[in-house]
Amino acid sequence: MTGPFEVSQAVSLGLAVVFGLFFGLSLERGGLGNPHKLTGVFYLRDFTVPKVMFTGIVVACVGLYLLSDLHLLDMERVFIIPTFFWPQLAGGALFGVGFFISGYCPGTAVVGMASGRLDALLTLVGVGAGSLLFAVLFPYLEGFYLSSDMGAATLPPLAGVNHWVIIVPLVALAGGMFFAMEKYEKKESAR
Amino acid sequence: MQDKRYWSPYIAGAVLGATLLATFYIAGRGLGASGALTLVTAKGTFTIIPEFIGRLKYFAQYTTPRALINWNLFLLIGVFLGSLASAKFTGNFKVLLDRGKSMTVRTRLLSSLTGGMLIGFASRLARGCTSGVALSGSAQLALGGWIFVISMFAAGFILSAVLRRLWS
Numbered sequence: 001m002t003g004p005f006e007v008s009q010a011v012s013l014g015l016a017v018v019f020g021l022f023f024g025l026s027l028e029r030g031g032l033g034n035p036h037k038l039t040g041v042f043y044l045r046d047f048t049v050p051k052v053m054f055t056g057i058v059v060a061c062v063g064l065y066l067l068s069d070l071h072l073l074d075m076e077r078v079f080i081i082p083t084f085f086w087p088q089l090a091g092g093a094l095f096g097v098g099f100f101i102s103g104y105c106p107g108t109a110v111v112g113m114a115s116g117r118l119d120a121l122l123t124l125v126g127v128g129a130g131s132l133l134f135a136v137l138f139p140y141l142e143g144f145y146l147s148s149d150m151g152a153a154t155l156p157p158l159a160g161v162n163h164w165v166i167i168v169p170l171v172a173l174a175g176g177m178f179f180a181m182e183k184y185e186k187k188e189s190a191r
Numbered sequence: 192m193q194d195k196r197y198w199s200p201y202i203a204g205a206v207l208g209a210t211l212l213a214t215f216y217i218a219g220r221g222l223g224a225s226g227a228l229t230l231v232t233a234k235g236t237f238t239i240i241p242e243f244i245g246r247l248k249y250f251a252q253y254t255t256p257r258a259l260i261n262w263n264l265f266l267l268i269g270v271f272l273g274s275l276a277s278a279k280f281t282g283n284f285k286v287l288l289d290r291g292k293s294m295t296v297r298t299r300l301l302s303s304l305t306g307g308m309l310i311g312f313a314s315r316l317a318r319g320c321t322s323g324v325a326l327s328g329s330a331q332l333a334l335g336g337w338i339f340v341i342s343m344f345a346a347g348f349i350l351s352a353v354l355r356r357l358w359s
Contacts, residue, residue: 004219013265015218020269022210023222023322027270028277030203031194035289039358041344042351048200053326055204060211060330067216079220081328083335084318091317092325092342095310100347102306103289103358105321106314107224107270109307114271115278116286119303126307127225128232133308134315135233138249145316155332166332178201 003073024111026052033111035103035119042100045188047181054174062171065163080152087145102126196283211330220262221327225314227267234258249315291358302357 007015030052031037040046067073099105102123104112109127112120134141156163193199211222233253237244244250252258278284290299314320317339319328325343328336351357 003216005217009260012218012262013260016262016265017269017272019210019214019218019222020266020271021273021276022206022213022269023266024270024273024275025277026203026207026210028274028283029198029281030200030207031197032203033274033278033283036291036358037194037197039351042347043359048194048197051200052204052207053321055201056207056211056326057330059205059208060215060326061332063208063212064215064330065332067212073216077219078215078331080331081221081324081333081335082318083333083338085334085338088317088324088335088338089342091313091315092339093313093346095313095317095320095339096343096346097350098306098309098311098313099321099343100306100350100354101302101357102310103291103302104306105224105310106228107222107267107320107322110224110267110270111274112289114275116284118286118288119290119299122300122303123307123310124228126304126309127228127311127314128235129304130308130311130313131225131229131232131315132236132311134312135247135249138247141316150334153334155334155337158334163332 002071003067004077023107024114026056027108027111028115032108033115033117033120035112035117038105038108039100039103044184047185051178051181054177058171058174061167065167080154083150083153084145085148085150087147090144098130196281207326208330211327215330218262221323221331222266223263223319223323223327224267224270225311225320225323227261227263228311229253229315230258230261230264291356293356293359 027033031048032052037046037048041049068075104120104123106127109120109123113124155166214220214222230253233250237254288299317324324336324339329340
């Protein structure tokens with residue numbers, strides 16, 4: 001059967017809750033509701049964030065392109081995250097600053113709150129306030145927000161190569177990074 | 192050094208990746224978190240101060256009568272319930288104000304709020320957060336996802352060098 005599937009709104013929303021359950025489970029069990037683990041990477045102390053994140057990216061990436069190659073998934077009907085170069089570069093940097101200061105990102109703050117952390121709840125209040133601030137300032141930001149629109153730009157066509165030419169080195173790079181992190185953590189804990 | 196409170200990060204990452212792959216395959220879209228929080232903020236403030244919020248062009252898409260019937264909101268409800276169940280069953284649930292060793296309570300209240308405001312604002316500018324853009328976008332090999340990931344880690348590392356004491 002070729003995905004994605006057309007379902008009724010009720011089924012679609014029900015499935016969204018199920019996906020969310022697994023999403024929340026993986027984040028909590030990975031330790032990503034804990035701000036000490038979330039910020040550990042910036043101190044080269046705890047590499048949980050890159051380990052969970054890049055394992056997730058690699059698994060989903062390989063699976064996505066494999067399903068597409070096997071004609072089990074119609075990639076044309078998958079919503080590709082749009083690229084707006086400068087807003088995402090600036091937004092990413094600002095996000096990194098907020099991530100380090102609060103010790104959370106939006107999803108992990110929900111997980112932190114669900115595990116009883118009041119600081120996570122307060123971070124979520126901040127996220128709401130930040131969204132409101134963005135909406136208030138939107139008339140001044142709109143020009144920048146809509147700039148450098150590259151649409152559904154993905155790396156393989158941009159580089160002019162088959163997707164596996166990107167994916168195979170990416171998997172190798174992630175593997176090498178995990179290996180280096182394990183070695184570093186072992187060395188640090190032995191000290 | 193495996194933290195006994197949690198799973199191996201590779202197992203958690205594999206479950207996360209499999210979940211993301213399932214949403215791509217079944218629903219034709221990725222995961223997300225910040226959009227639903229913006230929706231709740233817009234809807235909530237619109238109920239309290241409709242004149243002011245109603246004038247905000249950016250919030251118009253979130254204040255329609257049926258705006259709450261939203262895929263991302265249902266997803267986030269699942270995230271909350273899933274992580275709550277996970278924390279409860281594994282004995283990881285504990286009500287506390289979690290902070291760095293050298294952080295005062297006042298610093299933690301301020302860092303939570305200001306850090307949260309920054310990520311809320313940045314998520315709107317980047318059209319998503321770590322879930323929607325960094326994780327889902329990068330897995331699709333979308334350029335925007337990788338720009339966001341690299342920029343986020345670079346900024347975090349630079350700031351951590353300046354604010355060394357915050358979480359140490």
